[in-house]
Amino acid sequence: MAVMGLGCIIGLLFFLRPTVSEFENRTLTTYPDFTIGNFLDGTYTSQVSLWYADTYPIREPLVRMNFKTKSLYGIQPETQLIGGNRTSDELPPEGERTTEPKREHSHDVDEPDVRIRAEEIEDQIVNGLYVDAAAGSAYTLYYFDQGATEAYADVINDAASQLKGKAEVYSVLLPTNAGILLDDDTLAKLGVPNQKQAIDYFYSLMNDDVYTVDAFDVLYDHRDEYLYFHSDHHWTQLAAYYAYTAFCNTKGIEPASYDKWEELVFEPYTGEYASFVDIELAPDYVAARIPQGTNDMEYWVNDADDSTLMEGNVISDLRDADEDANKYNCFVCGNRPFSHIHNPAVTDGSSCLVVKDSFGNPFVSVMVDSYEDIYTIDFRFTTKKLVDLVDEYGIQDVIFENVLMFAGTYDASELLSDIVYSDESAGGGE
Amino acid sequence: MVFSSLVFLFLFLAIHLFVYHMVDERYRNVVLLVSSLIFYSWGGPRYLVLLMGNTLASWGFALLIERSDSPGKRKLWLVAECVVLLGVLGIFKYLGFFCANFQAIFGVPELIPEIVLPIGISFYTFQLISYVVDVYRGEIDAQPSYWKLLLYSSLFHQCIAGPIVRYQTVAEQIDERRPTKNDIYYGVRRFSIGLAKKAVLANSCAAVADTLLPIGDASLATQTTTGYWLGMLFFGLQIYLDFSAYSDMAIGMGRMVGFRYLENFNYPYQAVSIQDFWRRWHISLSSFFRDYVYIPLGGSRCSKAKYVRNIFIVWFLTGMWHGASWNYILWGLYFAVFLLLEKFVIRGRMPRIAGHVYALVVVYFGWVLFKFENFAELGMVLAGMFGLAGGGFTGLEVHTLFMQNIFLMLFCFIACTELGKRLHKALFDAAQRNDVALTIYGITEAITPVILLIIAVAALAGASYNPFIYFQF
Structure with missing residues (x-):
């Protein structure tokens, strides 16, 4: 008592x-x-x-x-599979679909629903987690879902159609750590597809108005470097930089030089895997380089409420943060529904909008030097509409960044639908 | 509100017990009643009207029965009680089921009503019926005070998850109870055991079972053979630990304030036959059907044909009580078949060990019937268990879960037996004779509830997963 x-x-x-x-x-x-x-x-x-x-x-x-x-x-086995009772659909030949593109979508942003679906997306982290105790690492698996893939491609295609003549649309699909770090034999044994082939299939469903960015190859070429954390499903800023070079290659611009940026190191860093697996994971740290153009940004805690506008840093200095602090949040102030970075070092009027998940945080941080204005929306939390943003801010490039484990879910395409389709178009016919 | 939640433990129960023991004895029933009504309303106050209305009907019918001289009128009021209460239960629990079956056969009605099951309705309906029947039989006096009968039917210890407490068990305690310090200690200890059993063991088993057997999810079809077997094993552990934990907590909370509820479980997985299992499992429900259905139908003192009929009726109803779905009815009839087998074929000739294995195997497969309301899933799991699994024989996920939970599983096996109870008694006996044993006994008695509470609270804090299977009943 x-x-x-x-x-x-x-x-x-x-x-x-x-x-x-x-x-x-x-x-x-x-x-x-x-x-x-x-x-x-x-x-x-x-x-x-x-x-x-x-x-x-x-x-x-x-x-x-x-x-x-x-x-x-119990006992922690050397290799583990958590939440892996899933099957991957067979990857069809590139461009082959099983359904006609959908012409009816949900449009209204229902705040509670969005939150719930966002949480479901987050659950993907442990919906197929392969643990290798010998390597001290865990890996997020990706299971191919034909229908969800087609739904995702449909939304991106529709976004490109809507924005034709206003802005260029790019799709950056990213592999999970398993796709880059595990060999094909292990992936096959686990019953999951080669992520390079999966990304190529995604891209094959996108129409010519979408510029597709091949980030897989450049990441794979650098797989011996510190691209992914051992204790977290996220990637490092270095990996994001390599993906950025792939983007620059697609866009035909020169990437900023990573070597010239000042580096901050935050350690120790313990990621989310540590709360799901009970093995000793290899130690991690977060290395974050500050872009040359600016380190200032502004973000909205709630993008439906202008009074929640805050100022922050592209790279927050977390060297004095608690040991347990989530140091991945050093990038662009974490997962914010809407944010803006103005780079005074670039004066060509260039602008982009990054529609991102949490992998987009370090990705945005390395893009700063390439644009005068970078707007970012987190597709899980924003209440904004894509066309409105492009019109209001005169945005030239719209970049959809998603990691495969999110992109390959119906939750992702539904959340993106809330951004892409306007309320007036409810009832179909985009 | 569920017992295994921080808001119940640290807000509701703590404040309730404090106030209860602070106020004058005359007001303690008021505190209990108000607390119970708040507790019941926590899940949405709209169904409180139903509980109060059912209690009002039962209170009125019982008084009418008691005051009627003519047997015909007494029977009339009894029938009225059954019609009203079973009618309400039928509407809220079974109307959708009946309509769905009717629609499947005759094509009408077009729309099947979706009615939310009021929490605890199956438990308090049976409690109130047992009360009125007992008044009818002259075994107890009718309660003249509506509020006291409402206290009986709504008492938060057992209102929503059992056990089904007979009015005659607590009739005197409603008016007068004086819990001793020993009662309070025993109550706290029993509650702590139940809470830890639920929060630590049952919830952990549930997590494994649900991971391996995700109902309604496509991945159920891709599970491996070993995954199905392991999942069902953990489900069997979960359902016993979950339900018995709630009974432990109910008995413990009752004891803290002077109520003595009867035991609802007696180590059912130690049973040596199916008949033995049902003498040990959910005893308050089995005894309800025995006293109010089986014996009035003639029990076993009748022809063989009538006996078989009686058994099938009782087990049809037992299955149906558990849920408005054919799988529960099938589950009940499944046990009827084994009970008849034991009565007419086995006739007690099975060796004890073999009987124990036989009972466990029958109960194990019974849980497969119980778990899957969807017959397509049920068939898939049964086929998968015997080699026709979509995911092959075994896989890394099953191996991972098995290894990660192997000690939990072994501990749960032990928790299903009376080993702990025997050890406790042995230590108690030793403490009567030996000072060292007395010291050890004293220390363990003092710290056990505290440790169990802390472990349970940590488990509750860390788990959003906290279902209680029997709420649906």
């Missing part, structure tokens, strides 16, 4: 309630809004329960303790 009493008192210390979990690398649940409707149907109290547990003042150490306790449940 004393424990319950103590727990009750701690629970009442509202000022100690955390808002983020460093260990789980996520924002914690916020207190729900009260309405008569959500009270009567039990949603309100259910959300209060979730909020109470999720922001309990000593939750973080309790979560760590639970993680340690779980390590006693």
Whole structure:
């Protein structure tokens, strides 16, 4: 009873309630809004329960303790597959589809739905995780889904059609760490496709209005370098730079020189795999170079509310951050729904809009020197419409950046649909 | 609200117990009733009306039965009680099921009503029916106070997840109860065991079972043979640990305030036959059907044909109680077949060890029927278990899960037996004779609930996964 009493008192210390979990690398649940409707149907109290547990003042150490306790449940095998009961569709020949392009899409941005789907996308991280204890690394697998692939290509094609004559559209599809670092035999044993072939298939479904960027080959050529973290599904800024050179090659511009930029190193860095696997992962660090043009940027915490505009840095200095801090957030202030970087060193009026997931954060950071204005939307969190942004800011290049594990899901194409299709076009006929 | 949540543990229960023990004895039932109504309303207050209405009907019918002199009228009020309560249960739990079947055969109705199942309705409906039947039989007096009957039906310890507490078990305790320090200690200890069993063991087993057997997901078809077997093994562990944990917590919370609920489980996986299993599993439900359906139908003191009929009726209803789906009915009838087999063919001649293995195998496959409401999935899993799995014989994911949870599995096996209880008794006996044992016993008794609570709280804090299977019933 004393424990319950103590727990009750701690629970009442509202000022100690955390808002983020460093260990789980996520924002914690916020207190729900009260309405008569959500009270009567039990949603309100259910959300209060979730909020109470999720922001309990000593939750973080309790979560760590639970993680340690779980390590006693069994033995960690040398190679592991987590959440891998999935099958990959057979990769068809390039350009071959099983369905006609869809002409009806969802259009309205429903905030709660978007959040839920965004979370589902995040779940992909552990929906097929291969662990190699000997290498001290985990790898995110990619399972090919024919229908989801076609849906993704349809949205990109429609975006290019809408923007024809206004802006050039680029597609940058990125492999996961498994696609670059695991050999073909291992991938075949795990029943997952070669990611180079998968990306080529994606691109083969895109029409001629879309410029496709071959980032796979350049990454594969540098696979012996530090391209991916051992403890996280994300890539390093160095890998992002190589992808950027591939983009420059497609666009026909000279890439900025990575060697000239000042480097900051943040260590130690422990990524998200560490909260899912119980093996000793090889140590990581985040190396971030500051582009020459500028290190200043602005971003919106909520892009539907201008009062949430904040100033930040393209590369935040996290050398003094806590050991547990998510240092991948040093790039472009983390996952923000909308942000803008103005580079005064470039005065040619060039501008681009990067439609990105979290892999886009270091990617945007290395693009700074190539444009006067870089706008970025995170397709999971934004409420903006693509055409509106292009019109409002006179954007010349629209770059869709997605890692395969996200691009290959229906959630991704649905979230992108919310950005691409205008509310007026509801009912189809894009 | 679920017992295994921080908001229940640190907000609701802590404040409830504090207030309960602070107020004058005269107001303790008020505190219990108000707490129970808040608890029930937490999942949405709209179904509170149903609980209060059903209780009002039962309260009225019981008084009418008691005050009626004529047997005909008494029977009439009893029938009215059953019609009202089973009618409400039928509408909220089975109407969609009946309509779907009717539609499949006759093509109508066009629309199948989608009715949300009010939480705990199966439990409190049976409690109230048992109360009125017992009044009808003259075994108990009708409760003159509506509020006290509402306290009985809504008591948060057992209202939404059982056990099905008979009114006669708690009739006197509603009016007078004086929990001793030992009662409070026992209650806290039992609650802590239940909470840890649920939060640590059952939820962990559930995570493995759901990973291997994702209902409604295409990946269920691509599981391996070993994946199906392992998944069902963990499901079998989960369902026992989950449900018995809730009963432990209910019994513990009741004891903290002076209620003594009967045991609902008696190590069912130690059973040596199916009959034995059902004497140990969900005892309050089995005894309800025994006392209110099976025996009134004639029980076993009748012709062989009638006995077979009685068994099939009881097990049809038992299956149906668990859910409005054919797989539950099939599950109930499946046990009826084995009970008849034991009665007429085996007749107690199976050696104990063989009987134990036989019971476990039958129960194991029973859980396969129980888990999958969709017959296509059910068939797929059964076929997959016998070599026709889409994913082949085994795979890396199954190996990973097996190795990562091997100690958990072994611990759960032990938790399903009475080994812990026996060790506890042995230590207690030794403590009567030996000072060292007494010291060890004292220390373990003092720290066990605390450690279990802390481990359970850590598990709850770290897990968003916290379902309770029996809420659907």
